Amino acid sequence: MPTVAPIDLDDHCLAVAFLEDVPVFALASGQVVRLDHGTHRHDLHDGLLATAVTLDGKSLISGGEDGKVMRLDADGTETTLRPAARKWVNAVAAGPQGVVAFADGRTATVLLADGTERTFEQARTIEGLGFAPKGLRLAMARYNGVSLVFVQGSAPAIDFEWKGAHNQVMFSPDGRFLVTAMQENALHGWRLDGKPGTEQRHMRMTGYPAKVKSLSWSNKGKWLASSGASSAIVWPFSGKDGPMGKGPLELGQRADTMVTCVACHPVEDLVAIGFGDGMVLAVRIADSKEALLRRPGKGPVTGLAWNKTGRLLAFGSQAGDCGVVDIAG
Known part of the structure; x- marks a missing residue:
């Protein structure tokens, strides 16, 4: 039976993550709380807007209303990647070879591990950033589509157009697909x-x-889980055309509340699903078998993250009632 270690943080939790095996909770105020043999609080921003975990799983990159870009390591070390500035940093991303990107307004800045900095301008505000899993390609979501640039070299951007506002962007783990979440329900x-x-x-x-x-994304990229309905909508991406011509799976269906957050397990084909009433379920993709991980709480689930082995699941909510589930009990 799963066991839950709760922590009440009294603030809107925007994101959760594991840095190595240390759970961290990023709050809207700009504070990041680390649970490492006690509760450690890091006041990183005056208003937090975006977070991303580095590919080695050791650091959290964050951007805020104060214009700062920060890195917090698993041991609590704080590094300022960019000092306070006038424009909000509303998107951050971490990529291969220790590269970090952030967006403020219509500019995306890429910080390479050797200290080199590159900037890319767009005609419209950049709402989301994502790195390709291999090779230093950066996708920038904006109004009416996505622009894809090579971080090194001078090749021109490749534009992928589709009418409407695109506010998140991510590559599939095998790099074959690019997917955005839109302002409309799609x-x-x-x-x-x-x-x-x-x-x-x-x-x-x-x-x-x-x-x-x-x-x-599921661990091998065969499935893409999503919120926005009364069940987790899970699209198949194993074929060459992805989900085209195929219907999605609907996992964890509930009649009276919406799915607000999803997180695929790092090893197994199963999804942790957080709901608007604070409940968290784990559902196996193969047969839709469900396990209750957390009963309803005070507010909608706004963050879910597995540790590397998939034994621990951290969760955060809009009301600040957060915690860590040990699924092995």
């Missing part, structure tokens, strides 16, 4: 493995009753 995707010069292949994923705020 996801949009493009195939990236087409021959040069051929027409872009679009993937429309619609029918959500609410905006999709949470996305998570």
Whole structure:
């Protein structure tokens, strides 16, 4: 039976993560709380807006209303990657080879591990950032589509157009697909493995009753789980055309509340699903078998993260009632 270690943080929790095996909770105020043999509080921002975990799982990158970009390591070391500035940092991303990106307004800045800095300008505000899993390619979500740039070299940007506001962007783990969450209740995707010069292949994923705020790829990229409905909507991506012509799975269906957050397990094909009433379920993709991980709480689940082995699940809520579930009991 899963056991829950609760912690009440009295603030809107925007994101949760594990840095190595240390759970951290990023709060809207700009404070990040680390649970490492006690509770450690780090006042990183005057208003937090965005977080990303580095690929080695050792650090949290954050951006805020104060214009700062910070790195917090598992041992509590704080590093200022960019000091306070006038513009809000509303998107951050971490990529291969220790690279970090952040967006403020219409500019994306990439910080390479050797200290080199590159900037990329867009005609519209950049709402989301995502790195390709291999090679230093950065996707920038904006109004009417995504621009894809190579961080090194001078190749021109590749534009993927689709009408509407795109506010999140992510690559599939194998790098074959690019997917955005939109301001309307939909996801949009493009195939990236087409021959040069051929027409872009679009993937429309619609029918959500609410905006999709949470996305998570399964460990091998065969499935993409999403919030925005009364069940977790899980799209199949194993075929060459991704989900086109196939319906999604609907996992953890509940009649009276919406799915607000999803997190795929790092080893098994199962999804942790957080709901608007604070409940958390684990559901196996193969047979929809459910396990209750947490009973309803004070507020909607706004953050979920597994540790590397998938034994521990950290959760955070809009009301600040957070905690860690040990699924082995």
